[in-house]
Amino acid sequence: MIKLVVMLKKHSDISAEEFERHYEEVHAPLGLRLMPSALRYIRKYLDSRGSKASPTVDDAFDVITEVWFASLNDYEQAMSAIRTSAGAAQLIEDEHKLFDRAATRYYLITEERESTVNATDKS
16 A cells, blocks of 8 residues: 655635635545545645644644555556646646645655554553
8 A cells, every 4th residue: 555645735825714625625626536546535634723732833734635545556657647637737727726835745655554552551
């Protein structure tokens, strides 16, 4: 399993509500149409309010997007299809409207490890 993780920052002239609405109603559906081999596509909007435990707010990103593929080959084919498809120009145009592309960070994850947490062992 391969996962693409993308850290995205919205344009400063867009409200958080407008950003989330546009991403969910316009950009995500467009991305899904261009990546039919994606197994899972999740957006995690960051809460920048901070907390007592972590009062420092890091507003470097507004959303973490995760896209899963069955294999590295499926991922590479999807990225190639996006670059060469008829919808590529529309996707790029929408990205320019929505994101601060200079702040975007991409990570390809080929292996994950998860620890099992036993709730009864917590003190």
